[in-house]
Amino acid sequence: xxxxxxxxxxxxxxxxxxxxxxxxxxxxxxxxxxxxxxxxxxxxxxxxxxxxxxxxxxxxxxxxxxxxxxxxxxxxxxxxxxxxxxxxxxxxxxxxxxxxxxxxxxxxxxxxxxxxxxxxxxxxxxxxxxxxxxxxxxxxxxxxxxxxxxxxxxxxxxxxxxxxxxxxxxxxxxxxxxxxxxxxxxxxxxxxxxxxxxxxxxxxxxx
Numbered sequence: 001x002x003x004x005x006x007x008x009x010x011x012x013x014x015x016x017x018x019x020x021x022x023x024x025x026x027x028x029x030x031x032x033x034x035x036x037x038x039x040x041x042x043x044x045x046x047x048x049x050x051x052x053x054x055x056x057x058x059x060x061x062x063x064x065x066x067x068x069x070x071x072x073x074x075x076x077x078x079x080x081x082x083x084x085x086x087x088x089x090x091x092x093x094x095x096x097x098x099x100x101x102x103x104x105x106x107x108x109x110x111x112x113x114x115x116x117x118x119x120x121x122x123x124x125x126x127x128x129x130x131x132x133x134x135x136x137x138x139x140x141x142x143x144x145x146x147x148x149x150x151x152x153x154x155x156x157x158x159x160x161x162x163x164x165x166x167x168x169x170x171x172x173x174x175x176x177x178x179x180x181x182x183x184x185x186x187x188x189x190x191x192x193x194x195x196x197x198x199x200x201x202x203x204x205x206x207x
Contacts, residue, residue, distance in 0.1 A: 019099025
């Protein structure tokens with residue numbers, strides 16, 4: 001069997017085991033058995049439990065980022081439709097890959113460096129992507145000078161808030177029966193876009 005296929009099997013097994021059992025409780029024996037290989041082969045390919053876990057985080061982070069970017073590819077979409085498409089792609093991916101989301105959202109964040117740093121890389125890329133969507137929204141909406149004038153820190157702050165809300169909502173949706181990806185995306189759109197829409201119309205909270 002080609003190395004890349006065997007390694008993918010090991011990573012699939014590792015993500016399932018880490019996602020369900022947790023990083024500390026997961027054993028290399030379990031992972032090897034689920035992958036259908038010997039434990040020495042897992043060590044030969046991926047060196048250690050730490051490096052295996054890091055490889056899982058990187059693969060799943062890249063997969064989530066790719067899914068979100070692919071969700072916003074149709075040219076000419078209105079700003080709210082772009083955000084809707086990106087959110088729907090995000091929640092669809094996290095719902096269809098609950099073990100991967102557990103690895104990214106729970107396990108990697110709670111076991112220190114370097115795992116948390118890998119997740120932060122993913123989060124920074126998501127924030128950068130959402131920031132770009134907001135900038136595009138401002139340019140596409142002539143009636144939104146206030147959004148255009150917010151400045152980089154404000155727009156990045158809004159993007160941070162949206163990404164944080166999406167992460168929290170995905171965790172809730174994956175633990176709550178019968179919450180669909182579209183329902184989760186609609187919940188966040190109802191919460192966030194109404195406020196953004198008012199901002200684009202020149203309405204700001206008086207302070």
